[in-house]
Amino acid sequence: MPRLFVRTLGCPKNEYDSEVYAGLFASAGWILVDSPARADMVLLNTCAFIAPAVDESMEAVAAALEWKRRKPGRRLALTGCLPGRFPDDGSGGLEDFDFVTGPAAEREVAAWLRLPPARRPLARARPGPCRFLRISDGCDNRCAYCTIPLIRGRFVPESTEAVLARAGELVEQGALEIGVVAQDTGMWRSGATGLTGLVERLSDRWRDTWFRIYYLHPAHIPGDLVGLIEDRENVMPWLDLPVQHASDRILSRMGRPYTRADLERLVNRVSASSREIAMRITVMTGYPGEEDSDFEELSGFLKGAGPLKTLVAFRYSPEEGTLEHSRGGRAVPVGETDRRLAVIGDIASDASLAWADRLLGRRIRVLVDDRFSGHSVWDAPEVDGACLFERACRVGTLVDAVVEGCAGPDLFVTEAPPGN
DSSP: OOEEEEEEOSSHHHHHHHHHHHHHHHHTTOEEOSOGGGOSEEEEEEOOSSHHHHHHHHHHHHHHHHHHHTSTTOEEEEEEHHHHHSOOOSSSOOTTOSEEOOSSOHHHHHHHTTOOSOOOOOOOOSOSSEEEEEOEEOOOOOOTTOOHHHHHOSOEEOOHHHHHHHHHHHHHTTOSEEEEEOSSGGGOEETTEEHHHHHHHHHHHOTTSEEEEOOOOGGGOOTTHHHHHHHOTTBOSEEEEEEEOOOHHHHHHHTOOOOHHHHHHHHHHHHTOSSOOEEEEEEEESOTTOOHHHHHHHHHHHHTOTTEEEEEEEEOOOOTTSHHHHHTOOOOOHHHHHHHHHHHHHHHHHHHHHHHHHHTTOEEEEEEEETTEEEETTSOTTTSOOEEESSOOOTTOEEEEEEEEEETTEEEEEEOOTTO
8 A cells, every 4th residue: 555654844724734634645545654764655734924934845845855856656745835825837846746735725635636525534644642623724814924815815714513523533533632723713603603612512522632722813812712711621721822012003014903902901811810821922023113112012011911921932024925025114133133032032931930930839730742741731732831751651641740840931740649
C-alpha cells in the first residue's frame, strides 16, 4: 500500500486541514507514516499569512523538492496558505508538484484521489491527546494589516450537526482535549445557536473531554461565554485574545472595532469571575503611525491586565494586498520596534511569574502530553507554558500535580499522591 507523510506548518486551522486530508488518503488506501524517509508521497501544508511564515514555507518547499528528487517515483503535494495566497499564474515553478491546492481543500483532495463525494473520518496527523475542531473558515473582518481574507475567503460557518459529528469522531479516536478553532471563533452561528450554545452542547455531550476555545476577536466575544466557563469544568478557563493593540488611534487605523475601554471592561469581567481564568493575549508593535504615546497605551493596558498569563508579540509586517500596504505608511524603525518588543517581553515575563507565584504549592490538574511534560487548564498545549515532571508519566492521562517552582512560563510539578 502507498505511504503518505504529512508535514504541517502554521496554525491549528492548518492542523485540522491536515487531519481532513490524512483521512481522505486513508480512505483511499494510503498508510500514514511518521517520516518522509518512509513515504512514497509527502503532503506539505503551508502557512503564508506574514513574510516570516512565507519564508519558512519556502524553506520547507525546497526541502520537499530535494526529497522528491532523491528517488524516482516519489510524489509531492503542495497545499495550504502558500498556494492560496500565491496561486499559479502560469509562469512556471510548480512542475515538480503532483498536486497543488489552497487551504480547506477537502473537495479538491478527494477529487485528486478519485473518491466519491462523502464526508470521511479524520485521521490523526500527529501524536498526542489534543486535537483541533474547526467550526468555520474564512474571515469577513478585513483588518487593514491582514492577509487571511485574501487567502481563505469569506466567513463560512459549519453547521451545528457537522461540528458535533466531527467532535464525536475526535472523542472516539481518543482525544482528551479538543481545541475549538476558526479565524474568528466568536462569529460562529448556526441558525439560532451561537458559540456559547455550541460549546455548551459539546461540553454536555462529552463531559470527560476538555474543550478550549481559540481565536476570540475582542469585538465578537459572546456576552455569556465567561458565564459558561464559570459553570462548566470541562470548558477551559482560558481566553485566547488577538487584541493587537490598545491605543484607540492605532486600533482604528487597523480596522479593529473596539477601544481600550472595551478591552478593560473585558479584563474586569474576567478578573471578577468566580473561576480563575487565564488570558492569552497577542499584540503587534511597530505598526505604521505608532507613536510613543500609542505604545504607552498598549504597555499600560498590558501591565494592568491582571488575568494575563501568556503574552505574545509580533513585529508589524507589511503584506502586499492589504489596506495598510496600499497606504504606503512607514513602519516604526527597526531599532525602536526592537525596544518595544523588549518592553513587551518584560511584561510577559512578569505575567508568567505572577501566575507561578499564585500557583506555587497548589494542586492542579495536568494533561500529560509526553512522558515528562503536560499542560494545565490555563495553558494551551505547545504554544503556552508547560508543566514539567521529574518522573515519567503515562501519556494521555490526567494527573493531579503540585506546583514546586517555575522557569519562565513553565512550571515544575510533581505528581500528587492519591487522595491528598
